[in-house]
Amino acid sequence: MTIKPARGIRFPVTVPVLVIGAGACGLTAALAARDAGAEVLVLERDRVPCGSTALSSGFIPAAATRFQRDKGIEDSPALLTADIMAKNKGRSSPTVTARVAERAGPTLEWLADRHGVPFEVIEGFLYPGHSVLRMHATPKRTGADLMGYLLAAAEAAGIATMTSAHVMALFADEGGRVAGIEVARPDGATEIIGCAALVLACNGYGGDPALVRRYIPEMGDALYFGHAGNQGDALRWGEALGGMGRDLSAYQGHGSVAHPHGILITWALMMEGGFQANLEGRRFSNETRGYSEQAVDVLRQPGGVVIDVFDARLHTLGLEFEDYRAAMAAGAICSADTIEALAVLFDVPSQALATTLAETRDMAIGNRIDPFGRDFSKRPPLAAPFYGIRVTGALFHTQGGLEIDTDARVLRRDGIPLPNVLAGGGASRGLSGPERDGYFSGGGLLAAVTLGRIAGETASRLRACEGIASHDFVFP
Numbered sequence: 001m002t003i004k005p006a007r008g009i010r011f012p013v014t015v016p017v018l019v020i021g022a023g024a025c026g027l028t029a030a031l032a033a034r035d036a037g038a039e040v041l042v043l044e045r046d047r048v049p050c051g052s053t054a055l056s057s058g059f060i061p062a063a064a065t066r067f068q069r070d071k072g073i074e075d076s077p078a079l080l081t082a083d084i085m086a087k088n089k090g091r092s093s094p095t096v097t098a099r100v101a102e103r104a105g106p107t108l109e110w111l112a113d114r115h116g117v118p119f120e121v122i123e124g125f126l127y128p129g130h131s132v133l134r135m136h137a138t139p140k141r142t143g144a145d146l147m148g149y150l151l152a153a154a155e156a157a158g159i160a161t162m163t164s165a166h167v168m169a170l171f172a173d174e175g176g177r178v179a180g181i182e183v184a185r186p187d188g189a190t191e192i193i194g195c196a197a198l199v200l201a202c203n204g205y206g207g208d209p210a211l212v213r214r215y216i217p218e219m220g221d222a223l224y225f226g227h228a229g230n231q232g233d234a235l236r237w238g239e240a241l242g243g244m245g246r247d248l249s250a251y252q253g254h255g256s257v258a259h260p261h262g263i264l265i266t267w268a269l270m271m272e273g274g275f276q277a278n279l280e281g282r283r284f285s286n287e288t289r290g291y292s293e294q295a296v297d298v299l300r301q302p303g304g305v306v307i308d309v310f311d312a313r314l315h316t317l318g319l320e321f322e323d324y325r326a327a328m329a330a331g332a333i334c335s336a337d338t339i340e341a342l343a344v345l346f347d348v349p350s351q352a353l354a355t356t357l358a359e360t361r362d363m364a365i366g367n368r369i370d371p372f373g374r375d376f377s378k379r380p381p382l383a384a385p386f387y388g389i390r391v392t393g394a395l396f397h398t399q400g401g402l403e404i405d406t407d408a409r410v411l412r413r414d415g416i417p418l419p420n421v422l423a424g425g426g427a428s429r430g431l432s433g434p435e436r437d438g439y440f441s442g443g444g445l446l447a448a449v450t451l452g453r454i455a456g457e458t459a460s461r462l463r464a465c466e467g468i469a470s471h472d473f474v475f476p
């Protein structure tokens, strides 16, 4: 991934706004730029756009939306900002965090009303760190469903998308202005395309094991559950142009991926009363802090696997989720009439698991304090029959990235924005701060769609400054 000198390069075609990456961030940026009157070209390395977005659960937090108001839920950007900052202990950029929280609600309403992405609020349980119900999703509650709507919207808006187009290099001048890109095609041919403004929407570095080991050594050997094509290109380009990577040790993990089936198991099971026990039958953490930080705790248990333990009430809740139903079909979910029988199914010491269950019941009725700090009193104690799933911890996506301002412009080390380079989603610094426990549930897509929209709007303004009119753009 290189930067080449722009001097002397004549591009056969120059587009007003060029977007690298066709995930949630790139498609949202393209829609925003198009709405603002700019012609846009999206470049995507895969033959069929997927990204981590299509692999995700597709849940996006947003505050004060009409979807919340319809359900009588009171929320505000200030409360969303406070929740995010509480989770990351005040370590994310305060200005960018507040801007994202403020624009998230209007962005989901814009996607729904103008671009036909039908959001609804997920009810029934609160995600870790959320003060109120504010997770939004499309009806099937999957990232693939969300991607389907975004791709349909891009097509309806007449946005040009070039797939099987792996951007290999940027052409830039000494001041960090990007004049165009070089793209490799599957047959080995390369093409160059000029641009007035560039949006880096090609996510983080989860797909580059060397970068993961360098920045996040604790997850160096973990299963990477995100999109393999996200290999740190935005970070490398941005840094080479004079930008700076921030919070590179941050990430979204998950402590509940069915093993060996490789299917995400909703954390709602834990939030609503389930617990995790290791292969010795013992709990090892407060499960309700967050699914992300739980990944490392799970991986540190014997064998790097643990058992999600829950009951029929929670099984019914799980069935609302497509992933859970897939886990069911794959045979990942076992049940038994007694906790001892469940323990036998997972080769866990029966007496130890029975004792652990009894302890959680005692905590639920206030007869015992959880040494890990969890409050079990708000949910009914687990009751027979019992259910279990063997799970492991995984890396979902990296949260560090390029430092940006509130207009999604990539900042140089001296704090001045690069002339025409924007970043959002996994390509930019996330909302987690530097620590592993800073990830706010849904923070990945929140940053992808909101910063994507902001980046698209800014890119559209920049191309206007460049004097490149939409009619100059003819893409063959």
Ligand SMILES: Cc1cc2nc3c(=O)[nH]c(=O)nc-3n(C[C@H](O)[C@H](O)[C@H](O)COP(=O)(O)OP(=O)(O)OC[C@H]3O[C@@H](n4cnc5c(N)ncnc54)[C@H](O)[C@@H]3O)c2cc1C
Pocket (backbone or CB within 6 Å): 020, 021, 022, 023, 024, 025, 026, 043, 044, 045, 046, 049, 050, 051, 052, 053, 054, 055, 056, 057, 058, 059, 060, 165, 166, 167, 168, 201, 202, 203, 204, 225, 226, 227, 229, 230, 231, 233, 252, 264, 395, 396, 397, 424, 425, 426, 427, 441, 442, 443, 444, 445, 446, 448
């Ligand atoms: C299993 C799982 C569940 C998740 N669930 C949630 C959730 O419920 N809520 C939430 O907020 N977050 C969730 N996340 C995180 C979320 O998926 C990401 O934060 C989000 O999708 C990032 O969007 P993006 O557009 O930045 O990146 P992506 O969707 O990954 O898109 C980036 C695109 O860039 C392309 N690309 C990369 N390099 C190049 C290049 N050089 N040239 C051309 N194209 C390139 C890639 O192929 C890819 O299509 C989950 C992640 C996983 C793995």
